[in-house]
Every structure is written in structure tokens, then in C-alpha cells.
Amino acid sequence: MTTAETVAGVLPARTEVPATELRVAVLGVGLMGADHVARLHARISGARVVAVSDASAERAEQVAGTVPGARVVTDPLAAIADPEVDAVVIATPGQFHEEQLLACIDRGLPVLCEKPLTLDAASSLAVVRAEDAYAARTGRRLVQVGFMRRFDPEYAQLRALIASGGIGEPLLLHCAHRNAAVPPHFGSELTITDSVVHEVDVTRFLLDEEITAVTVLRPRATRHALPGQSDPLLVLLETTGGRLVDVEAFVSTGIGYEVRTEVVGEDGSAVIGLDQGLVRVGAGPRGAARSTTIAPDFRVRFGRAYDVQVQRWVDAARRGGTDGPGVWDGYAAAAVAEAGVEALRSGRRTEVRMAPREGRS
Template sequence: MTATDAPPLVPAAEPGTADLRVAVLGVGLMGADHVARLHRRVSGARVAAVSDAATDRADQVAAEVPGCRVVPDPLAAVADPEIDAVVVASPGRFHEEQVLACIDRGIPVLCEKPLTLEAASSLAVVRAEDAYAARTGGRLVQVGFMRRFDPEYAQLRELIASGGIGEPLVVHCAHRNPAVPPGVTTESVVNDSVVHEVDVARFLLGEEIAAVTVLRPRSTRHAAEELSDPLLVLLETTGGRVVDVEVFVSTGLAYEVRTEVVGEDGSAMIGIPQGLVRQSAGPGGAVRGTTVPAGFRERFATAYDLELQRWVDAARRGTVDGPGAWDGYAAQAVCAAGVEALLCGRRTEVRMEQR
């Protein structure tokens, strides 16, 4: 189910108040999905402007939203007095400049991951927002780690916090894609795929990641020649816990994301396919199974709904309700260590500044 065919969310905005006027920067796959979701699924906001280097694409997306303008220059969209908040879904190399422009203007911004492409530039965003907070007492930046809003992940975190499985000891993660576009490299798999498990580990365990080890098993014949696939990534936390991540981005099957937490008094797993279980005849006899999501937008449709709605509600209150700039920086610092570990073949400690 996508943003365009799901039933509307329950209205969350207070009646009689003006909608938040949102500019969406970048309307590729993710940005266009955000536009559709804000237009059809989220209350209390409207898409007032879009910006994209591909003007034909921007025109097409804007035409689907009454009253939406195309602003070719993304920084002009940020500076527009008729814009109240911004969603940054542009390529990562533009994030730093666009997010800093939002902080300078003092308007809320939801930035798709990565916050920026390097840990140092992400830290610069943290420092800029810290300076804004020191002047005003407010925060502006939210980073698009949507899994935190997924009901299963939220339930798992609550179970851990309640002590329902005792102290967590080990976390097992699987992140599998059917395929990836041409040009994806092993390093980009760490930065674009493993980064979600990095944030999940921090979210579930409530502690930082101290070191990363990356192992390269035998690669599948389905992977591009320059791609090591799958990878096994070991994350060591500051509390002595270990998170293992299997990331396999060219399975040729479907989109699978699973997380299991093993504790002193039990274990819990999420991401197991649920819903209708079908039994039918197959070549080798009866087949029993369920449907696995085809892609990340289907698997995390509810998470995206909740993420956008809570961002809008918080922005209208002048707050942030989700992962912030520091979470974006922490993830980049861990991924930088992960890429270093991948290239050198050794355990690599994460280098993070103090807040």
C-alpha cells in the first residue's frame, strides 16, 4: 500500500488553524512519495512548493497538488516567506546547504537520511542548530529515520524498556533488497542500507556504537561485479552489547527487514511476514506461505505516515518529535567507521565528538 491508495489518517490538526505550508526539495522517488503523502494522507499541512533539478519532473508532481508552485532554486524555496517548513529529499550532496539554510531562517526541516554525506558536515549542522537552540530554546531539524515510527519497532523498544525480556545482550538484524540500481557500490551499501540498522540499534538499546567490523562473505552471482554482496556488519555498543547485521541487497526475491533482540530472560523478533497465510498446490506439492513486501515503501508505509504526521504536528507546535540532528551525526560517524572497516578489513573504533 502506498501513500496514494491508503485511507486518510485520523485528522490531528486543531480545527480553525492554518495549514503548515511545506516546500519539498527533490521530488524523485522518495520526494514524490512525500508530496503525495502530505497531500492525501497527512492533516494540518499542504504542499505549497516543490523544487527539483529536473524541471519536467517538478512540473508533473506539482500538477497533482492544487495550488502547488514550482520553485527552481531550492534555496529560494527555503527563503520564500510563504513557506513555513521544508522537507529535504534531494540528493545527499545538497543536504548540508539546504538544512543550514532552514536553520538560518528558523523554520522546521525534515531531512531524509543522510543528514549530510560526511560526519564532519553533519556535526556542523548539529553545531548550527545548537547555536539556534541557545538563542531561542527551540529545535528545528528532524532526520528521516522512519523505522522509529514503525509500530513493530516502537513495540519492541517498549518491551525492552519495560524489562520484558531482561537486559538485551545481542541484536540480530537482516536487511535484504531484491535488487539495487546500477552504480551502487559496497561503500554506498554501508552508507545507505546499514545506516538504518545503525539507527535502529541506537534507538532500541539507547546507547552509542563504539566500534564496527565488516566481513565480506562469498558474493552472490547476482551482484554487480564491483559489489560485495552480502556483507556481515558487527556493531559493538558502549554498553558491551553486539549487533550483527546481514545486509544483502541483490537477493532477487523481495524486501525483507527483520530484527531480533535476545535478552537475559527471553527474546523478541519483528519483521516476520504476517497477515493472510495461503496454501496452494505447487510443483513439489502443497505450498504454504504469505506475501513479502516488494519494496521499502510498502513495508514501511505506516511508518512514513506516522513520521510525516508527527513531524507536521510538532512543527505546528514549534517542536521536534523524532530523531534529530545529533542522531543524523551519530549515524554518519558510525557509517564512516564502517566504510573504514570495510576497506581495511579490521575492527574500527567510531570517532565521535562530545555534544
């Protein structure tokens, strides 16, 4: 019997959502999890943090101490099983996500899971199938994946522009993802699975197409690169509609956090990430000065997106649903990232292997 089955055997699956505040357990309170605890406590309505779990007892105690009434629950599966918990934020390392997600699905708990959904496509697909089975029984979806860029106003505006036909059919996407620095363990494969994976989701979000193949090129490395690391990388994504997406992934610029996306269409182009909102180039006088401000890290650049994401997740969970990228989006990102790592290792174009959607909307 699995741990998730044990949890489900102790407590029945939850079939109702709370009418009052959503009582949230946050699993993992490192950089991202602690940020979510602070966000839920100070800026999100309709929810409160009641439980905190982390591998570091000292860190869990420190973070729980910032929220009146929050308890430390050492075992994350015990936090999921707690009858006083209505919903869960998963911000633990990726290797723990599958077990924790399956336990939440067994209990019928709404989940906001930070990316990755899981560490590989096979386990992500197992989560997809588990939620599909739950949805077939109950009519409810439970899991939302933390691809926060979908909630960023600039990305939302860019998607709306594409959908409106304002620049004609999109032909190309040019993306840049730059970090000032990364930790010593952050090798080239993590550049694909931890950084480029955001551009993977952005591509699917903006173009509404799946990615079919990945090619990874290794330009001359910066002298600031970690030993053995190829930095920057140039990643080429191909989509089902024949569109091409190039991604410059440069994780040790020494400057700041820069994320840019430009869509080139038949009748014009549009770019975001210039620290001044969407800049459109087309017929007529539409010039704009460029800002020199660069965000120091992702929490500054996407702070508003995180707030919107979490508020919408809370609102949807209280209604009994989700409002954002789900398990299929997490699975698709894992499958593309897997192909990207293979392409990085081989130096060859690599096709993305994905299971059929089987009628999913």
C-alpha cells in the same frame, strides 16, 4: 558570504509557527520526495504542499501538477527563502543537504530531512552546532531526520518491550536487511551508508546506547552481485554497554524487501519483521505461524511508518518543536557509517570517532 547567510539577510528568521495549515516546500521530488508530496496531499492533516523544487524541471512540473496550488521553484534556496513557506521537506541528494539545512536553520524553518543528514560526519557535526546555536537563542529545535523505522509499530513495540524488562537485559541484536535489487551505481560502500545506516539508527533507538566500533566481513558474493560488489556483507557493531549487533546486508536477493530484527535478552527473545507483528519467544506456549508474504519494496514495508512520521512532524512543527530523531542522531549515524566504510576498505575492526555531546539531552 555563504548562500545561507544571503538568504538570512533577505528575510528575517521566522520566530513563530503558523496557527493554520503548515505550508510546506518539498525539495527533491524523485522517488522519496514525490512519495512525500503525495502523502502530504492525500493522507496528512494540518499541512499542504505549496512549493516543489527539483533538478529536473520536467519532474518538478509533473509532481507539482498533482497538488492544486503547488508552485515550482527552480532554486531550492529560493524555496527556503520564500515567505509563503513555513516548513521544508528535504529529499534532495545527500551532497546538497548541508547547505539547505543551514539555510533552513538561518530562517528558523522546521525541516524533515531524509537520511543522510549530510554525507560525512564533519558536515553533519556542523549542522549540529548550527542548530545548537539556534536552540540556545530560541529554545527551539528545527531539524528532524527521516529514520522512519522509529515510527513503525513493530519497532515501537519492540523498544517498549526492552524498556519494560520483559525479556531481561538485551544482550544481542540480530538484524537482516535484504533488497531484491539495487541500481547499477550501488556499490558496497553504499550498502553501508544507505542500507546498514538504518540498522545503525535502530541499534541506537532500541538499546539507547552509542556504537563504538564496526567490523565488516565479506562472505562469498552472490552470483547476482553487481561487478566489483561484495554482496552480502556481514557487519558487526559494538556498543558502549558491551552489546553486540550483527547485520546481514544483502541487497540483490532477487526476492523482495525483507527487514528483520531480533533482540536476545537474558530472559527471552523477540523478533519483528516476519510480516505478522512481533513474535516473542519465552516461557510458556507462545508459538506463531510464519507468514510467507514479502514486501516488494521499502515503501510498502514501511508505508505506515512514513505516514506516522510525517504526521507527527507536521503536528510538532505547528507546535514549534520536533518529534523524532534529530541532528545528533543524524550525526551519530554518519560517524558510524564513516567507520563502517573504513572497516570495509581495511578489513579491520574500526573504532567510531565522535565528538562529545556537550550536554545535549
